[in-house]
Each structure stands twice: as structure tokens, then as C-alpha cells.
Amino acid sequence: MAKKELFFWITISCGIIILAFILLPLIEMMTAPSFSMLKETIQDKDVVRSIWLSIYTAGLAALIAFIFGTPLAYILARTTFRGKHLIESIIDLPIVIPHPVVGIAILSVAGKNHWLGQFFSEIGIRIMGSVTGIVVVLTFVGLPFYVNAVKNGFESISPRLENVSRSLGASMFSTFSRITFPLAWRSMLIGIIMCSARAISEFGAVVVVAYHPMIAPVLLYERFESYGLKYSQPVAVWLVSVCLALFLILRILTLRNTKDE
């Protein structure tokens, strides 16, 4: 066997450092709370309510992304037009904007000084300090992840399949439901998971728009501020468990996807 070069050992060392950097704090935090504390925490109604609210609002954000993002992703994947790159950049904006800025930006149009905010309050929709507000914020930050994932999914389907389907007598709608959708659903599922994973981790933007009702990251922050590290850890463990479960599903789906090809 050939002797490994120095370069090989450098790459291995860097890899180990990075893995340790990610895993060490997480493992430390996950193993810090005792079982009794974890049990006590999950019996705490506030904790359960906040985690449930997090999952529920993130899921709603993903659903909205699915409904409105799918047609947009399809157009972006199938057509070329002047200004397409600009639209793609706009869709990516929520990824690069600092999180509290997102919250402040949303409040700027949802407040009483803006016609949109006035309109919403007239029809009885409240953004500030409401579940609706949380969903709006989470949709804002999660949408790019959905649109990009699904756009890639559509791009990987040959337009010739749709052409053949049309020539065999299928309308545009039948073609989408019989050919495009069955071939793209996995990328939609991945998009939904990416979008909701991103949404569930949002703190900065939500805390500006809605401190109450409390989603899990806000509760976590409050526990940390009021009672210290020891009391925030068990909440964190439960939240991370939920995120990990989402991540795991994503990995299983993408792995199965590559195996098919």
C-alpha cells in the first residue's frame, strides 16, 4: 500500500475538527439534562404548547409555500424570460436578510400606518403578536428553500416528457397531474421539509413580530434569560429532537432518490 501523503492527513484532520466542532456542543447539551428533568419539562404545558405551536406554524408555512411556490417554481424551471435572474435573486433575498430585519420589515407593512395593515385590521386579521403573524414570518423565511428545491426538481424532468404527453392527447393539466407531478413530488416533499426545518429554527424575526404566543425558540430564550442555562437545556433537547427527526426524514428521502437513478 502506498504511503499516505501529508495532504491526506491534513484533509482528515480538518474533517475531524469540523465534525467535533458541530457535534461536541450538541452532544454536551443533549446529555446535560437528567431524565427526570426531561420528563418534567415535557409535562410542562407551556413547553408542549410552544413546541406544538412551532411545528404547527412551520407546517402551515410549508403548506403555503407548497400552494404558492409550486407554480412559481414550475415557471422558473420551464421558461426563460428577461428579468428571470432578478426574480430568482428576489426569491433568495429572505436567506440573506438578517432575521430581526425581516421582522421589522413585516411589521412595517402590517402596522396601522400602512394601507395593507389598515386593510388587515379592518377585515379582522392581526399580525402583531398573533399566530397569523408567526406564520407570515415563517413563510417569509422558509419560502426560498421550498421554491429552490422544487425548481431543481422540475428542471431535472425533461420537457420532452411533457411534450410527448401533450402530443398523445393530454391537456396541460392532465400532463402536469399524470407526468410532472408524480416525477416531482419527491422534490416537493424535500422542499416542504427544508422549508419547515428552516421555519422551525427561526427566532430573530418571530421575536420582533410575536413574542407571544410563544414558539419554542422564544420560550427557550425566555427560560435562559430568566432561569439560566440549566433550565433552558431540557427545552432545547426536545426542540433539537424534533429538528433532527425532520432532518432524518430528509436524508432518507434523498438517499432513496439517488438509489433509484
Next chain:
Amino acid sequence: MIHIENVNINLGEFKLRDINLSIEKNEFFILMGPTGAGKTVLLEAMAGLIRVHSGRMTIGGKNVTKVPPEKRGISIVYQDYALFPHLTVLENITYGLHFHKLPKKESKQRQNRLVEELNISHLLQRLPTNLSGGENQRVALARALMVNPKVLLLDEPLSALDPGFREDIRIGLKRLHKSTDVTFLMVTHDFAEALSLADRAAIMNEGKIEQMGYMKDIFQRPDSTFVADFVGMKNLFMAQFRETKAIVNGLTIELGTTPENSHGYLAIRPEDIVLSREKLTSSMRNAFSGRVTAIVDHGLYYEVDIIVEKVLFKSLITKSSLFEMEITEGSEICLSFKSTAIHNF
């Protein structure tokens, strides 16, 4: 059957200009041209998949210029087959039946006939990803013909196949064409394929149709230097015409007839130029002696370049005649060709 009149298509960088084409019912028509000539674009426009900017298209007398693809009755088979990867072979073949109201008995009969003719009965429950190129090709054909289209468009159906399979599929295509009353329009690069399948063809170049007509006319009497070059008329000369004679760079060639134009082009197929050790007279009206400047190996045959005075002729001969005549680079050789082998335009 199909009439395309003054069709223009604008796809930004690429344009199809002033396309006129007419294809008879039940014809096997060939579309040829170099890569990027616009052949696939024209097919997709005929199928209604690309919007036509101006002009008119009729199928069986009906104006279909603005008719959506699903209502045209035109099936398309792509080079990469474009089988639906999530459906089995059987589901692929019967896909079109969801949208065509046909009596069950009739569709079942057609399905059985196509499955048998294309020899795919053992594949019906498999997924396309597990099939070979030739099998995919036959499934794509069955799927396209299942809906009994008026026209079948074939976009280079044989070019992605192994040479051994091509022959089989070509024979299969010819048989399918005979057994159905479907009009076939096929894009190909291969002249042997074109000649064995079709009576008429069109040659496309840079978004235009250069020439349309009978295969043998295109091969023997090209209208333009592009077509002459494309169909392998390697001897293409600019010439002055004086009565029945053509003067090419000082060399006088007997045409046998008097051209209408005073100057133009003269084209001779390389296989029509006969080489010999001794000067041939007899019915060969043109005989010259020259020097071999190059011999190029093309596998089954050799291209021999001969310079006569200042004119370079290219001839194709078999390996055996090359050795029999002991032709080597620099050797003196006689060449001759009938005046009827000369095409001038």
C-alpha cells in the same frame, strides 16, 4: 396531407425562416440537415409544441396553426425516446388511451398488433430504465402509434442505437409504415437510411429549407452548393459554360447538353469517377490523366485525390481495386466520367 406555408418561427437567437413543405398522405418523408439546422424545432412546431410566428399549417385540409398539440393527431418519437420513467412499459404504451375515446375492443386489438409487431410482449411489466436502447425505441414507437395518429414524427430515431440494431429497427420502421395508414416524417443524418426508407426528402440548413424533392434528385441534382456538399458531391467546381462544354480552371469538360446559364457550378459524385491504368475511351465522354496526391482510408472504401492540370478530383474506390491498380501517392492514373454523371446548376 401536411401543408406548411411560409412559416416563420422566432426563438430569440434561432429563427426558422419561410418554411414551405408539403407531405402527401401515407408518405414516408425524410428531413435532413446538419446539427443546428432547426429540424427538431420544425418537428415540434408541427406537433404544436412551439408557437409559429407567422404562416399557416394544415393537416388533411384543416388549418391547425393555432390548434393545441393534444388536438392535432400528431405523435412524436424523440431521439432519447422520452419514455415516462415512473410508468411501466404497458402503462407507457396505453398512456394516450386515457385521452382518446376508443372502443375497448379496437384499442386492445391495436395494442396486441403493435406489441407483436414490435416484439415487446415480454417487456410489458418492466420499467423503461431497465430496458436497452433498442427496446426503449420500440416501446416509444408503440406508444406513439397506439393513439392512431395521422402523422408520426420521428426525431433521429436510429442515431442513438448500436449499428447492429439500427438495421433491425429500420426494417421494422418500413414494415410499420406499410402496415398502418400513418404519414411518417423522420429526421436523420444517415443517407443510407434515408435512401432505403423514403421517396422524398427535404434538406434544411440554418433555419431554412434548402431543397425539397425526390431522394434521387437531391442526390444527383442538388440546387445549391450547400446541398451538393451535404449529399457528398465532393467534386464541386465553379465553371464557365460554352455550348455543351464547361471550363473549370482551364480544363474543358464535355457536358453533353447545353446549360441555360453562362456560368455556375458543376458537381460530380466521387463514386461516379472511374479510375484506370489505361485511358478509357468508349462511352465515357470525359477522360483525363492526372497524378494521385492523397489516399484516404474510409474503412470500406478509399478516397483517392487526383490532380488534373489545376483541378483536384476526388474518387471513391474499393480496397481491392486500389491494390489491383497499384495506386500509390504520386503515381500517374487515368480518370473518366460519363457526361450524364455531371450535374450543373
